[in-house]
Each structure stands twice: as C-alpha cells, then as structure tokens.
Amino acid sequence: MGYVEQGTGRDALFGRLETAETPEELQQLIELLRDHYSVDHIVYHWVNSNGDQYGCGTYPKAWVSRYLERGYLRIDPVVQGCYQRFHPVDWKRLDWSGKAARNFQRDAVEHGIGNQGYSIPIRGPNGQFAMFSLSSNCSDEDWDTFTEEHRRDLILVAHYFNQKALELEPGRKPEPSQALSPREVEALTLLGVGYSRAQAAETLSISEHTLRVYIESARFKLGAMNTTHAVARALSRGLIVI
Amino acid sequence: MGYVEQGTGRDALFGRLETAETPEELQQLIELLRDHYSVDHIVYHWVNSNGDQYGCGTYPKAWVSRYLERGYLRIDPVVQGCYQRFHPVDWKRLDWSGKAARNFQRDAVEHGIGNQGYSIPIRGPNGQFAMFSLSSNCSDEDWDTFTEEHRRDLILVAHYFNQKALELEPGRKPEPSQALSPREVEALTLLGVGYSRAQAAETLSISEHTLRVYIESARFKLGAMNTTHAVARALSRGLIVI
DNA sequence: TTTCCACTCCCCAAAAATAGCGGGGGATCC
DNA sequence: GGATCCCCCGCTATTTTTGGGGAGTGGAAA
Known part of the structure; x- marks a missing residue:
C-alpha cells in the first residue's frame, strides 16, 4: 500500500x-x-x-x-x-x-x-x-x-x-497587544456584560474611581479611544470572554 | 469486518x-x-x-x-x-x-x-x-x-x-438573537472601532439623533444595558466584526 | 536597593450617553 | 389595505462617563 x-x-x-x-x-x-x-x-x-x-x-x-x-x-x-x-x-x-x-x-x-x-x-x-x-x-x-x-x-x-x-x-497579523492585568481584565469583562461603572466597582469591591483607573489603563494598553472601543478590542483579541 | x-x-x-x-x-x-x-x-x-x-x-x-x-x-x-x-x-x-x-x-x-x-x-x-x-x-x-x-x-x-x-x-432557543438592521450593524460597528456617536453619525451622513435611535434599537434587540454592552454582545454573537 | 508596576483612593469640569416626547416616507408581507 | 419594519429628523432634560490633575501602598524585578 x-x-x-x-x-x-x-x-x-x-x-x-x-x-x-x-x-x-x-x-x-x-x-x-x-x-x-x-x-x-x-x-x-x-x-x-x-x-x-x-x-x-x-x-x-x-x-x-x-x-x-x-x-x-x-x-x-x-x-x-x-x-x-x-x-x-x-x-x-x-x-x-x-x-x-x-x-x-x-x-x-x-x-x-x-x-x-x-x-x-x-x-x-x-x-x-x-x-x-x-x-x-x-x-x-x-x-x-x-x-x-x-x-x-x-x-x-x-x-x-x-x-x-x-x-x-x-x-x-496577530496584532501584538500588551497583556492586561487581572484587574483590568475583570473590569473590562464586567463592562462587557453590561455592568455600569458603579455596578462593576461594587462587584469588585473597589471604588468607582479605582475602577476608572483600570479602564483608563486598559484603554491605553489597547490603544482604544473610549471604553466601548477598549471592550470591543479586548473581545476581538480574545483577552476577555463574555 | x-x-x-x-x-x-x-x-x-x-x-x-x-x-x-x-x-x-x-x-x-x-x-x-x-x-x-x-x-x-x-x-x-x-x-x-x-x-x-x-x-x-x-x-x-x-x-x-x-x-x-x-x-x-x-x-x-x-x-x-x-x-x-x-x-x-x-x-x-x-x-x-x-x-x-x-x-x-x-x-x-x-x-x-x-x-x-x-x-x-x-x-x-x-x-x-x-x-x-x-x-x-x-x-x-x-x-x-x-x-x-x-x-x-x-x-x-x-x-x-x-x-x-x-x-x-x-x-x-430563547435567544433567537434577533437580526440587526444594516444600519444598526453599521452603527455598532463604528462604535466598536472607537468612533464617538458624533463621529459615527458624520461617517454615516445622518444626524446624531438618528444614529442614537439605531443604537437604542440595537440595544433593545440585543437585550443590552448600554452601548458598550450592545457592542460586546453584537461582537460575541458574530453580528458585527471589527 | 531602588525602580518599576499593579493596586487603591480622591476632586472637578466637560463631554457623552441615556430617556422621553414628537414627526414623516418607503418597502414588504399578509 | 393595513400592519410592520426600516429609514430619517426635531426637541429637552437628566444621568453617566470621561479626561485632566494628584497621592499613597505593596510586591516583584533589575
């Protein structure tokens, strides 16, 4: 054969x-x-x-x-x-x-x-x-x-x-993107499933201001213009799962 | 055999x-x-x-x-x-x-x-x-x-x-994922790539108010709490691609 | 050890998003 | 022919988010 x-x-x-x-x-x-x-x-x-x-x-x-x-x-x-x-x-x-x-x-x-x-x-x-x-x-x-x-x-x-x-x-092309910190992942994930900033902050047991810093940081790492953009990018790069 | x-x-x-x-x-x-x-x-x-x-x-x-x-x-x-x-x-x-x-x-x-x-x-x-x-x-x-x-x-x-x-x-079954209209898809896509509402409206050559109606409509169809949620859902359901 | 970085907290003014009201034209399907 | 949906536009008001500051902890890496 x-x-x-x-x-x-x-x-x-x-x-x-x-x-x-x-x-x-x-x-x-x-x-x-x-x-x-x-x-x-x-x-x-x-x-x-x-x-x-x-x-x-x-x-x-x-x-x-x-x-x-x-x-x-x-x-x-x-x-x-x-x-x-x-x-x-x-x-x-x-x-x-x-x-x-x-x-x-x-x-x-x-x-x-x-x-x-x-x-x-x-x-x-x-x-x-x-x-x-x-x-x-x-x-x-x-x-x-x-x-x-x-x-x-x-x-x-x-x-x-x-x-x-x-x-x-x-x-x-893989679009090499900086890895997100665990907190940033959590923050973006919660926003991705529909939580408001206040709700997300409460869920994570942190102040809303702190949450905001994570989002800003994630936005910077992802090169995103705003929160929606950041969540969208994280999603399409497989960094978060909803 | x-x-x-x-x-x-x-x-x-x-x-x-x-x-x-x-x-x-x-x-x-x-x-x-x-x-x-x-x-x-x-x-x-x-x-x-x-x-x-x-x-x-x-x-x-x-x-x-x-x-x-x-x-x-x-x-x-x-x-x-x-x-x-x-x-x-x-x-x-x-x-x-x-x-x-x-x-x-x-x-x-x-x-x-x-x-x-x-x-x-x-x-x-x-x-x-x-x-x-x-x-x-x-x-x-x-x-x-x-x-x-x-x-x-x-x-x-x-x-x-x-x-x-x-x-x-x-x-x-319960989530037949109601289809989005072409305009709704365009609107969510633009938001997903980082446009603000004003920019998206200008890109689509419609008033910002009309764009808002599309987003609201899409949000309703997707059962989303806010714009970010709507974009995230549309993305993860494969309704839009960015 | 010092220098990072992730994590946490705070204020304020401006921009954006949301919620509600109203209107009209056109296509398609039953 | 009526129902339904998509497409477009106006207005006001309120709430939320954002972007710019600054400041302190702890742990990990260099």
Missing part, C-alpha cells in the same frame, strides 16, 4: 492539503478533489459584506462575477442557511420559497452549478466565516448516498482549507 | 456519536473515547462567562468546581489560546509565562489533569464557542506522536460533540 505524496488518492490529497504552502497549491488541490469525488464543482470562500475576501474553487468565472455583481450573497439561501447552522447543509433542505431565492436558483442552474449541493459552514477567530461547498448534477438518491459516504472526509477537508487560508492570507 | 453498533472501536464510537440522542449518552461516549484513546481525560464544554453552560467530560468534580469558583476561565491559557486560533493547540505551545498561568498549571497538575494536553476550538452560530480537550500524563514525544496520529479523528469527534450539544441543549 504505497503512500504516494503526489498521488490523487484520498490520503495523498489529505496529506498535500495539510502541507500546502501557497494559494495556487490550494487551487490545484481543489480541482484534484473535484475529480477525486467526481462532482461538478467545489468551492471554498470567505463570507463577509466586504466581498473582496479570499476564495478558490472551480466555479465558472462568469458565475462568480455575476454572483458578486448582483449581490447574490444577500439572498443566497445557502449562505443564509449555513450562517445559522453548525452542521453541513444539503441545499435541497433549505428554504427556496422566496421569489428572489427561486430566481437565484434558476440563474445558478443556468450557469452550470448543478441541481444538488452540500455546504459546510466554517467559523474562525474574530468572526471569520467561510463556506466549503460541493455541487453536482444528479438525482436526490445519488446525492444523499454521496454525502452520507463522504460526510466525515468533507468536514475535514473544509477544516483544512480554512486552516490553510487563515495561514496564507495576509492581513491577519 | 463486523460493524458493531454497540462496540468500542473507532468506527463504532463514531457511529454512536452521530446518532446519540441524550446528554447521558454523550457522557458515556466521552468516557468510552477516553478509554479508546488511552488518555487520562477528555472534556467538551462551552465557553462563556455565564459559566452555567453545557459541558461533559471526565475531569474530577473537584477540579471542575474549583475551576468555576476561582474563575480560572479568565486566566486559563488554553482558553485564551483556543479563542484566538482556528487550529487545534497543543498545551505545551501556549504561553504559560504569567504568574497566574503558572499557578493555574500547578493547580491543574495537582488535580490530576496531566502534564500534556490538546484542545480543539469549535465555533457555532451566534458566537457560540466551545472546546474539546484531551489531556494525559506522558512525555512530549509520546504526546506528539499521539496527537499527530489522531489529529483528524479528534477534529471530527470535536465537531460531532458540538453538533450534538447544539441539538440537545434547549438553552439555545
């Missing part, structure tokens, strides 16, 4: 996925995965309102640009469905009843996306949200069999794609 | 995990998984300051209650590390340099948690955050070999545990 690093078997593809180092390699791998699983398309992309984020896949260019131009992101039931769920979703179990959704679906089929689809939502730090989708043209039974058989693998592939994308994508 | 539904082999455990229907079953499975992988402890739990959220695992009761009592959540480097990362983390690669962190570590070892650990961060909709951790007492080399060998399986197990927990936990 040879383990061929550059092969196209399941294990070889997984191994290459775990060691990929460039976006081009990921693009190549996504095409190999498409062939391996014999589906029409596979696509991995980030989702946010900016729209200009990372993505790779096998969708026709025409469809991708049409999708962006028309702002389909806002009406795509797949995106809506994935955003609200944790587990992978089969496209046919989504709500396609809206008029906009049906138009979108027709448009997608006309662009050769396929009538069947399966999407895995993925979430990372700082509110990152991405999707890994496969689509094809086949019967409901065949698609169910396929997704049932490869479910576990697909979750892993989606996971690795996101991991690589996070590693390779610039603009995600 | 018999597929034994009630067995304790890898495939059997995975199958049971995918079909579990009660929290008790999950607790039983986590113990079987611990035996299967021959580690000291496995634990799956949600992370937020309420503390009273779902969790199951094999940690001694004494340690769990001590952890909660002392608010270790706020100083646990594993939590901090997982919160900022997407990929699984080996405990020994975290920052244990702080005094509080070292005390925590000593306390943990004294409670029999083990010197080695591996944690997988998991994120769900509405800002849900959970961790799946394994810990044991062994050499660095043995632990590296173990995690390297079972990495993929562990990611899947963590994924399934979270899926089941989300399905089984009733507490996710």
